[in-house]
Amino acid sequence: MSANNLVSINNLTVEFKTELGSVTALKDVSFDLPRNCITAVVGESGSGKSVTSNSIMRLLPDSAQTSGEIILYPQKSEPISITSLAEKDPRLRSLRGGLVSMVFQEPMTALSPVHRIGDQVAEAVLCHREVSKEAAWSEAASMLEQVGLTDVQQKMRMYPFEFSGGMRQRVIIAMALICHPQLLICDEPTTALDVTIQAEILVLIKSLQQKLQNSVLFITHDLGVVAQVADRVVVMYDGQVLEVGDVKQILKNPQHPYTCHLLASMPGAERRTTKESKQKNWAAGAALGGGTALATAEDGRQVREFVR
């Protein structure tokens, strides 16, 4: 198992404590991330996709209580139990940005507005390797070229707000890949982008994965995107894993009714009004949770707003 899998998640449960009681974000989630493979996690917002990825990066807020285990099997070193690392453990720092790195949903705000592009990309190198600043900058330049930026030397002196969204996302991808992570987590990296740029970024991620031979955990709510990039799919709903499998198998032959409805609501698959698809969606949820699912989902949303 460990020979093929980079990460295994076993019985992961995450709860958020609040003044008004606790909210369970993940319930007993288990799945594996194989090496050299793009795994997509699909689900509507609030289904626990991001909590899962943040758990891997240990980016959950202090109010989160975690049980279960996440184990990382790096290529050339001992396995690391991510969930049991202390906050001050040096391994955690080498994990973040080193072994595992992340691309975020909002390219517009994910970069510091007051630091130069080059500085922010090179910093990732400086954090993990003992190199000179010049070396880090030149490495950053070549990485930025790899993600498709031109005029790199000049662009590295610019600030994020001078960039378009697509360019920023390329910068973030460069920043994420510059230390050759074994796992790249992409948390809805294209949601905030125009459709044309979305495609470009997806192509970029896919091609880079093939080039670098690493694993990618791709989080999205869009099955169309899944079809485009993923090798494997994990379907989540309300903090639970409903279905795991090969992308083709799941898209062609979904086992779970919720997956079916997700597929049905895909704009590309069947063009219906959003409202209808949503109703279907909820209906599916109702079928799943036995009548109260809808209410539960709504409650969850309200509480989560507070939790934020």
Add this chain to the structure above:
Amino acid sequence: MPEPLIAFTRSIMSKLALLLCILQSIFVYAADYPELWLEPARSAAQLGIATFTQSPFLEEQNLPPVAERLPDNPPVILPLDDIGTYGGTAYIIADDIPMFFSHEGLVTIAPDLKTILPNLAESFSYSDDGRELTLRLRAGLKWSDGHPLTAEDFLFTVNELQLNTEFLPVTFRDFVGVELRALDELTLVFSFENPNPFFVNYMAQSPDLFMLPKHYFQDFHPNYTDREVIGERMEEMGFSNWSAFIFTSMQQRRFPDLVNQPTMRAYKAESLTPGLFTYKRNPYYFKIDPAGQQLPYIDTIEAQDIRDNAVATGQASTGQLDFSGVRMQTSEIPLLKLGERNSGIKVSIWNRIHGSDLSIQANLNYADEKKRKLFEDVRFRRALSIAIDRDEMNEIIYFGRGTPRQVTVLPNSDYFEPEFASAYTQYDPAAANALLDEMGLIDVNEDGFREFADGSQLTFALEFVETETPKQVSMELVTSYWNAVGVDIRMRIIDRNLQYARAIAGEFEMTLWHADRTTDILFPINPDFWVPRKLAASLAHWSEWSRWYLTGGELGEEPPPNIRQLQAWADEMSTSMDPARRVQLGKQILAANAENVWTIGTIGMAPHPVVTSARLKNVVDTGFWGWDIRWTMPYHPATWYLAQ
């Protein structure tokens, strides 16, 4: 003569002189000060002092020898306790500068609060008709820059400034009818239109009005210097004209040009920075001690410009000041006494010269007819006076050590009678109520306060400046006493500038001031609190009558006959050559005041703390504190020294 011999002779001589002085004083010692202070200072020649010494501070300053800097025959001042030693820097606050070194005039004031003694003048005499005053200057007096002081300086100041209508459009009252001429370089003769037996008192009390260094100021005076040149100088210094510049020089303690101006006082301004005024000893100061040492003893004075009273009290009580008087308050005596035990300072309790710390005045010339009628009614003033519980005030504010009294002269004055002080001071609220009822002031609406006879509301505004004496706290008490007899009074503290403007314009309803001019120095010449003859911040109760008097009936309001009588008495008192007649007139004036209660007094001769550091010596243990005698002038501050 070899050095040791000189020193030996000097010491023998000085010891002899000292012995002589001490012997004299032992026989006639009566008060807290040497009886000798009541007599004209002996001269060096009289005491056989022939060698003079100076402060080491002055050596190597390329000055002429001390004997040449001193006048030909310097006056010898007997220190209070012992012959001092030279040196040191005295720390005071700027407000105490006039107390720490006095003005030096032709004549000066003795500590008995009566006698006028020669000072820069060696002698003075009146003609029999009192119309001529002849003064003879000491020979060889010099300004602080070494320039000789002669009759010229006085002629310049009196004739070309005080009597110059360009400089002063309206001549000061006390200079009206005065002429000054010099018989020679050292002899001055003042002649007067009317007999003026008290002009010497005025000269002694206000010496600064009589002498400016001509050799310095002639460069700014159009009689001596081209107006265009003066104009340029004024432009440079920021003054609009020459008279503003000289006027400022005469009055301003903060004026930076003082550093350049020669003086006759014991100290000369060295630098005036925002926070600190530094004074250095005047190398040409004219007085010596019985040992032949040139006075003063102290070399340097550093006066901090301190505004906040807490800082002043804090510094004084912790021994950071060598002398502090003007900012000290009666209420703070316990704190200062605590400092005496903890910090080794010395707290002397002097008596304020004020006949009463408060002179409460209702405006007898007030524009509002209804209120004026009240104020004019003697029953109203008497009622207010006897409604005040002065004994309680004395206990609460003065630790029981003041004297309840009306506004009148001090007991040691020739003009004093005990009943002047005690009239209408006995606390009797019932009688006060009866008087007010009798006037028809009844509390109609039963709000606790009386209304006018016609039932309209009756409140009084009493505005005053919180300065020198404890006025606010006194008024808080007085307000409550008056409220208790149904008189509604609203007090408000105002700024000094407003006090003056509104007092002379007669705009106050009621106000108050502290009552000085209570000694035989100033009372006979300026009985201002008792007779309407002057416009001043302190005299707000009959400004229109004063204006009438001052303008010869042109402006103001004609006073009623009894007031005109008062003015006539005062005029006669200050011009009569018959001492008995003067005393008679003075007593008539004071008796009329006691009867009419034109101003209401509270507590007088109040204890005033004077703080000295452990090292400052020769300061009297008790004295009178006030304007009449320029605070310390009779107590010879030039003889104060700092013990090592």
Add this chain to the structure above:
Amino acid sequence: MKKYILRRVLGMVPTLAVISVLVFIVIQLPEGDIVTSTVGQLEATGVDMSDDRIESLRAQYYLDQPLPIQYLYWIGNFITGDMGFSYLYAQPVNELVWERLGYTLLISIGALLFTWLLALPIGIYSAVRQYSTADYAFTTVGLIGLATPNFLIALILMYLGYNWFGLSFGGLFSPEYINAPWSWARFTDLLAHLWIPVIVIGTSGMAITMRLMRANLLDELEKPYVTTARAKGVPPLKLLLKYPVRIAINPFISTIGLLLPTLISGEAIVAVVLNLPTTGPLLIQSLITQDMYLAGSLIMLLSVLTVIGMLLSDLLLAWVDPRIRYERT
């Protein structure tokens, strides 16, 4: 950028013009004028004054002219650098003001630095350790500083300063150094006295600065770029200081100019209590005595400084924050 500066500088002109009119009106408001005041003072020293003398004085000071003329006379001279003549001090205002202004700025800037050096780190700490005991403790201490009237703190500190350290009461120097030329000893003496006013004025702004820093930082800590940096593996302390703190501090830079009037007002009261040779007591004294040119020119000068301060802090902000720099060019 140059265009922006030019536009801002030109924009200051009408503001300053309005301020000058307002200042002139304000100093005319209270009853009385410099003449009643001088005359009152002279009279207190025993000089008799007459109605004529007062009128002639009034003419000397141009007080018999209509107000608009007086205004133009004053502001015209002010623009040419002549701040008029102080009747109270019998000196040109120019000579009176500059040294004191130096001390005022020294104390004000010292207080500002004191506040920031203490309050900003505490604010950062409070934000990172929100609701911890230390957070509450710092907040309370800061609030006590804010809540105690400045003159009271000054009085008490002065008392303690003497009792504990033997410091002389009030002033910026020990008596022996007040007039001494500048030397190392005088400088250390200044520092030994400077801390009292600096603390007194500084404490009042502490609570607000702490609270603002805390709130700003809490906002910034939520921003995605912080997560990005964390995900990058930036060490925690470096991350905190390089990203959110750097941005949370920017608003403070923009308020430097606005703080000046507050600091100067606070300084004035403290300076009276502590007897400091600054503009504060001069300002209060001149207002009380109606020393028109001194009061007017001083307020005007301080306002000009404030307006310039606002401009400088805007420029400074543009310099440290590229977003603003680019928006405005």
Add this chain to the structure above:
Amino acid sequence: MSELNELTPGQLAWLRFRRHKLAMVAGGVLIIFYLFAIFCEFISPYTPDQRNARAINAPPMDIRFFDADGQFHPRPFVYGWELNINEDTWMREYQEDTSTRYDIQFFSRGEPYEFWGLIPTERHLFTVDSESEGYIHWFGTDSLGRDMFSRVLYGARVSLSIGILGVGLTLFLGVLLGGFAGYLGGVFDNVVQRITEVLQSIPTLPLWMALSAALPAAWSPLATYFGITIILSLFGWTTLARQVRGRFLAMREEDFVVAARLVGANDRRIIFRHMLPSFVSHIITTATLAVPAMILGETALSFLGIGLRAPVVSWGVLLQQAQNYQVIVMTPWLLLPGAFIVITVIAFNLLGDGLRDAADPYSSLSKT
């Protein structure tokens, strides 16, 4: 979890506020202080101007349950004091005389007064027998022998109300000008902006001083009080106006305002019905934080001798009378009004903090 659904926004805010323990305490303290201020005539044993010539500058008295022999008395009492003026130190020395005991009586007769100037009565919350020689000065007395406890209470009425009144005025100006500036924009906005800028550039102190000095002398204490309040708020509105303007600018573009405008609501209606309520919570918070500034402003004016003046009793006036060196060294209890100022200002700040957190719909309820 489902109970959350039923909470109104107000209830949610209360939940968030309650979590702020310090703010709760501060709120409690302020309620007590305001009750003191409202009922000061009744609570204080004496009237503020009543003098006790036998207790000048007397230190605070101990209120006892145990007598000198250690015996417990259910009714609290004070001992009589003997006054002795020390001839050398000039100090008034007070010695407890354990042979005279004065029980504290509740709801008893004392100095007559008019409650709220309306109801004449002589009942006080607590006194010692007014027929007897005894007296009770819990906070000591001042230099005229007036009871400091009573004076602090009467001072609370003036100082605390000046805060509220002043802030009320400030709010009125700030919200009105800032709101219209933000909503209308254009010339009006520009004018308000310039005025704000000008007012913020001038040091406030001279403005205060000049205006206070310009208050007519003949004004009654009450009129002066209102005058000072107006002066204090005249320069406080600029900050609030800026904030309100900023909010309005942001909100003007928001959907619900646009919607209201499309429906045809007029400007006034839009401002007052739609925009204002949406940040009332913000205004309340700002107001709470502005009250202490008013109280401190009053103190500063009193310090300079240009604020309220005796016989008006306010904390600022009381502190002004205590601002000398002697008080610090010898009669520190006269600084007690200062302590009340400090507590009040801190309490308002903590309360404001709590209210802000409570009012912020985005503030987190999560535990840390």
